[in-house]
Amino acid sequence: MKFFRLVWAGLWRKxxxxxFTLxxxxxxxxxxxxxxxxDTAFKQLVDQGRLNVLVTQNPAGLPLPLADLSQIEAVHGVTGVTYRSLFIGDYQSLRNIVIVLPIDTAHYIxxxxxxxxxxxxxxAAFQHDRTGALITESLAQRLHWKVGDHVPVHALNAQKKDGGSDWTFDIVGTFDLPNNPSREQSLLLMNYDYFDTARAADTGTVLSYQVNIxxxxQAAAISNTIDNLFANSAHRTLTQTEKASAQGQLAQIGDLDFFVEAIVGAAFATxxxxxxxxLMQAFRERIHEFAVMKTLGFTDGGxxxxxxSEAILLSVGAAVIGLLLAHALLPAVGALAQGQIPGLHLPWxxxxxxxxxxxxxALASVLPAAWRARRLSIIDALAVH
Amino acid sequence: MSSVASLHNVIKRYVRGKQTIEVLHQLDLEVPSGQFLALMGPSGSGKTTLLNLIGGLDRPTAGEVIVAGERIDQLSSGQLAKWRARHVGFVFQFYNLMPMLSAERNIELPLLLTSLSSAQRKRNVAAALELVGLTTHAKHKPSELSGGQQQRVAIARALIADPTLLVCDEPTGDLDRASASDILGLIQTLNRQQGKAVIMVTHDQKAADYASRILHVDKGQLVEAADRSAATAA
Known part of the structure; x- marks a missing residue:
């Protein structure tokens, strides 16, 4: 501790x-x-995926006929099947994105x-009200919606038969997804029947089936059985566990790990x-001072x-500041993404x-300077300077 | 009287490229405890080399160097560093203070290598500052002090760990006459009142006159000038 002041003073010499280095x-x-x-937020989303729940969808992401439902239900080992579609909408402006999930109200929940x-x-209100909607509590807070509100959502990718894109809902309740990062997303559950009868295209189709086993x-065997059912149809399927499906969706963005490692690696190499x-320049400027300190009795190792120590103090100090800033910044990134990247935080x-x-x-960058400081000859250093 | 420094058959050679230069030739020297010795001589005569050997900054090519009762030519680099911290105080021509530290922190530096507590170090620094007359300049950085004041700080730093020997290399070489006289008077007082042995290299005969003994280094050999034990400074 008594050397801290010396290290600190040396650090702030220039x-x-x-x-600028800091x-x-x-x-x-x-x-x-x-x-x-x-990256961690996305991985947490994948980790939420269950192994006893399969997701059946088209390999190219195209809609699947609702008529497939009964065939999937009949597969041995399947305990329940439900389905959902999806569209993205906004409320009043594109700053207020809402993810709308038309679901099978009878079974999905x-x-x-x-x-x-x-x-x-x-x-019960949701199941009995055709235009009823359940929303995440985070969406209710974000858009100040409450039960009883009648709200329009402008669809970005779901046109109605009447030519419009505005879907109106009656908020009948809120739901939560405890311990699940998706609870921060702006999710709205709507009645599939309302969606299917009002939409202009793809009537009688769903985006995916959820198959509980x-x-x-037996996940792999059941997945194969389901996919074999539709192998020769116009609507082929790809069935995976929920976890594998989430990983597949993440992979569509790209190899996130690679991007993160490449960007961070390039930044750190620079x-x-x-x-x-x-640090080497700083060392050269201080050769004389180090020689004097050795004269006073400081050892080569000292x-x-x-x-x-100076390099570690600088580097670790800057790392702590940077990480704390990132910690403070992540919620803002989450807010900018309107909850679409849930669970954003800096893990310990x-x-x-x-x-x-x-x-x-610090060690990698200071080792050459430290080595030279250790080998520094007092006589040579004092004679030169 | 016991010796603070004894050198026997000391040879020092330097290798410059393909050339080997012998700076000191089988040199013998005895410096009694409490003596103020001035080493004079022309540039390149070997006086700073001799001072470096006595101060444990360099090693002889051959011969024995015994300082403060220790055969220092046989010590390892780490042992020598610890020995210097315990036994030798250095005063240089260009002060060699740490520019980023205040006067009191510069003076405290050698004490960081001891086991003294923070409070003890503070007390010792205050005493050293008082001794060199710089109590009011404790918080000043070297750049805020005159040359004479910086050299006083350097002397306080050299004395703070209560060394056996004070080694001064042209301590007034960078000072005006008045400041030089001031510094030399201080070194002489330390020698006389505290009994510190002083070995000083100088070109200046007036500076050497403050010493009780003057030796001339000439072509790597020592020549006694005069015994000035009883002499007083001009």
Whole structure:
């Protein structure tokens, strides 16, 4: 601790240079923290996927006939089937995006009762009101909607038979998805029958089927059986576990891990060169001071330790600032995305990895300078300077 | 009287490219405890090399160097660093203070290598500042001090750990006459009142006159100038 003041003073010997170096490291760690936070949010979504629930959809994402329902229900091992469609809409402006899920009101909530939390009264109201809608509590808060409100949603990809795109709903209740990141999304559940009879195209189709099975170990066999049923039809299917389906959807965005690693890797490689050259320059400027300190009795190892300590203090300090900024920034990113990337936060493991990264960055960039400080000859250094 | 420094058959050679230069030739020296010794001589005569050997900054090519009772030519680099911290205070021509530290923090530096508590270090620094007359400049950075004041800080730093020996390399070489006289008077007082042994390299005969003994280094050999034990400064 008694050397801290010395390390601190050495660090701020050239204030402007230290501030710019600090800022560059902070920015790299903000980038690291934010991207890792987003990556983690997506992974959490995938992790929510269940292994005893299959999702049947068209390999190309095209709609499937509702008529397939009875054939899927008849497959051995299937305990229940439900279905849903999807369209994206907005309320008043594109800043207020709403994800609308037309569902099979009779079975959808029942087959997902371990996920959904909704009051029986409101569920009953939803099932009996053709234009009724259940919304996430986060959507209710975001758009200030409440039970009893009559709200229009302008569809971006679901035109009505009357030529319009405005779908009106009566809010009959709210639901929650406890411990599920999707609870932050702007979800609206609507009656499939209302959707199907009013829409202009693709009548009698669904986007996907949810197939509940009794034994998760039979998932592959049941998936094959279902897909074989429709192998020769015009509407081929791809059945996967919910988890694999979520992974597949994520893969459509691209290899997120690769993007995150590539961006962060490039930023850190640049930073390593920048910090390394800055620390070496700082070392060269201080050769004389280090020689004097050795004269006073500081050992070779002691001087090298001081040099390393300064770099670690700078790098880890900047990493902490950067990660805290990322932590503060992630909710704002979530707000900008209107809850479409739920569960955005900086996990402790990412924070820990960031700190470890800060230490590694410091060590990698300061080692040449520390090595030279250790080997510095007092006589040569004092004679030259 | 015991010796603070004893050098026997010391040879120092430097290799410059393909050339080997012998700077000190089988040199012998005894410096009694409490003596103020001035080393004089032309540039390149080997006086700074000799000072570096006594101060434990360099090692001889051959011979024995015993300072403060320790055979320092046989110590490892780490042992030598610890020995310097305990036994030698250095005063340089260009002060060599840390620019980012205040006067008191510069003076405190050698104490960071001891086991003294923060409060003890603070007390010792205050005493050293008082000794060199810079109590009011404790918080000043070196750039805020005159040359003479910076050298006083350097002397306080050299003395703070209560070394056996004070090694001064041209301590007034960068000062005006008045400041030089001031600094030399201070070193002489420390030698006389506290009994600190001082070995000082200088080109300046007036500076050397403050010493009790003057040796000339000439072509790597020592020549006694005069015994000035009883002499007083001009």
């Amino acid at each position: 204030k402007v240079r230290t501030i 800022l560059s490291i902070v920015i790299a760690f903000v980038l690291f923290g934010t991207l890792q936070g987003i 029942a087959l997902n009762r371990n996920i959904f939390s909704v009051s029986p009264t409101q569920l 009794a034994d998760a170990s 930073l390593l060169l920048l910090t390394g050259s800055t 001087i090298a330790t001081l040099v390393v 493991i990412v924070f820990g990895a960031g700190i470890a990264g800060g230490v590694l960055l």
